[in-house]
Amino acid sequence: MDHIRNFSIIAHIDHGKSTLADRILGLTGLVTARDQREQYLDRMDIERERGITIKAQSVRIPYKARDGKTYILNLIDTPGHVDFSYEVSRSLAACEGALLVVDATQGVEAQTLANVYLALDNDLEIIPVLNKIDLPSSDVARVKLEIEEAIGLDCAKAVPVSAKTGENVDEVLERIVTDLPPPRGDPDKPLKALIFDSWYDSYQGVVVLFRIFDGRVRRGQKIMMYSSKAVFEVSKLGVFSPDAKDVSDLGAGEVGFLCATMKNLQDARVGDTITDPLKPTTDPFPGFKKVKPMVFSGLYPVEPAEYEPLKIALEKLQLNDSAFTYEPEVSRALGFGFRCGFLGLLHMEIIQERLEREFQAKLIVTAPSVIYRVETTKGEVFDIDNPSKLPEPQAIASLAEPYAKLEIHVPNEYIGGVLKLCEERRGLQKDMRYLTSTRVIITYEVPFAEVVYDFFDKLKSTTRGYASMDYEIIDFRPSNLVKLDILINGEPVDALSTIVHKDKAPYIGRNLALRLKREIPRQLYEVVVQAAIGNKIIARERTPPLRKDVTAKCYGGDITRKRKLLEKQKEGKKRMKKMGNVEIPQEAFLAALKAGEE
């Protein structure tokens, strides 16, 4: 076990985590120049395009150190976004150490800090790595000071590198061997392994990534999931190095993958403990929880005929993403579709993008909603994930909404803008402290609905991109909330209903009506958009009918071209939904998302 090092790389987005991983794979000869590609460990197209990691990966790297011995370095690549903080925490729990990559031109950011805290919670040894020293704007001394002040991490032995040029990356490898502890564990104790990721592969079935703490696992052996007590037989056991290699057994301290007779991803939940059904461990890995989606939105096929294909696509997607949920729902406006649950907004965008890309599903997505907790006058308490499920106002005793604790890192010249934004979003200031003389951490408790509605984009524009943010959901609090309905030519459009704070309702109603008016193209008839709370109309916008759309000349030489023009108009209508006489483009359904803005 002394020759094993399990580590991960933690960093704020864009600080160079994937580049450093690429460089390590290249330097150790694991990935030859021929196979080299950027973000080697990110397997999905979306990951590479967006420059983020969504799924965890592990790779086993043989490394001949300067002491002449060969070590096995297991790099566990973690997802890099706040929506996936539980997955990150499980990946970190599988390691003894972590490289903390900080961009030496930027300094400590919100996710740096959030990830460091997760690493410290898991008792990880941390090696600070200051990246991008090839850039003239890098300031190693300042950033070292910032890390020491902000995190209390000794930076005397921090390694300055350029992952881009490869400068000093060999030193990082050496320090992994010398500074990170080898795994501890007892190969003779009952099997205890932590699942830190799992996915569905159409050939292999469920693939489980795990780290063994005690005991051994062999191909053909029976294993048991601690939480469900379900028993499976290991049909395939292996390591990624970087391609899958079969092995017959793995012992304490090692990282690998297995396939067993599992049918679906729910059989192998991230954070669960794998043990031996004959000799179960008495000491399962702590902190297992089922992740719950926090943001919900409706996904509807543009063409009704696409309902079944969409359902199949959602099923397939869920095989790979147990945090994502869906159930059928019916909207009067949009027809048959699905209510889908996501960890956060990024997760939602990713799922939407994957559906459109991998499954070619054309979608209409309704404005995201959080969960609301309803207490009725009869004393029932239940949660709703869709504004249209809200009972009539007279039946509601109280309504509560989730609150999130936000930590925002920002240069001090933007404090004013951030405070203003947080106050506008009904936030309660909890703390504000200086990280350094110029950088501040602002802590707020903000209704999560306000965060979902475009908060992050707003924060970025207010601070010219200098702010970074981390959040966690803390609790539900009663609020003065009302349901805002939208009527188009007198017909309520359920898919456009939102739950908003009463004080903001008139403003949001006016804004939403105006945005809809702008989004809905002129039609053959007048279109009237109204916003209403209960029976009270709070805003009205009118689009006059289309007045002129005529082809002046259509003689023998024009017929083909004119016909094609008229046929082509159908293309443009594909993403429209018909509501009575009115055709509503899908953008309109997202207008609600931005209605809170000026």
Add this chain to the structure above:
Amino acid sequence: MLLYVHVPFCRAKCAYCAFASQPLDASDIEPYLEGLAAEAAHFSRALFRPAMDTVFIGGGTPSLLPDWALERLVSTLRRHFELPKGIEFTLEANPDSADLPKLGALRELGVNRLSLGVQSLNDRTLALLGRPHTAAQAVAAVSAARLAGFKNLSLDFIWGLPGMRPAAWLKQLKTVVEELKPEHLSCYNLTLEPGTPLAAAADAGSLPLPSDDEDARSFLYGSRFLSERGYLHYEISNFARMGFACRHNQGYWQGRDYLGLGPSAVSTIDHIRRENPKTLTSWLSSIDASRFDSHTETLDPATRLREYVMLSLRTSRGLSLAAYRSLAGRPFTTGRAAMLKVLREHNLIRLTKDTLRLTADGMLVSNTIISRLLDADLPQD
């Protein structure tokens, strides 16, 4: 069958024009006439010297051709096709090339319908459009046409021109009807064709174009005014006194076969649409190589059905529900009942038990209506 001949020459390119035309160079006339003769000979053979029901010589500016060239052109047509006595024989002319001797010569050749491109009676507007004539020249050309004996005179106008509000358009129509007294009027809404100088000026925002609402009023008031003065609004852009609707153009909207000769001309015969090369040079080289079908499109029954819907709804005669049913094998109302109801409620269509027609309001938004109606005939993805 209808016969169309395209004459690709103009004195100058107008600022709004995207048609195939080029400045007249005397040395181009001979090759053009030879090409036309070869093309006519080919189709005469291929179609067994068909009889034509109408002849339409358009352009470009056919009246720019010298008399000898026009004479040769017409005799070529007579040599290769049967042109029965009394058929409608139209030629397009511009006021600056339509003096009495020229018009007399045209009469001699058998032209019995003259289509004059007047476009506007405002000299500033004519200058803006790049027209090579004045309003006075147009008025003189109309008188000359009458003197020459033309009893079927059509005038082209454009509405929606820069600075032209509904009142100005109506005033001009009044002058036209009371002083020029044409048998036929074509009133085209200004179309900004991409790539033309006028479109570029509009993009740059330097044109005082009327709003859509003003244009709509120009159209509706104009239509009503002309109807009151005895002009039937028989197609979106065309008005005629009783008996003077253009038979040639009506043939297009009725889906009849037509043969087109000359650069950029299009033919549709037996469900095959053939498009000639656009420029004189490319057309001539095709003819030299005896390629008479370089660009063809076969109209399948579904396409024919869509063209029937599109073209018939442009006209006052409208779409015959019986004709649709026999073409499509299903009633027109199938899958469209709800839409028809709404269109009717908004006074955009008139639907009787035999016919569907667009109202004047409907004609103004006919692209939207027709494309909506076509959806039911388009394959679902």
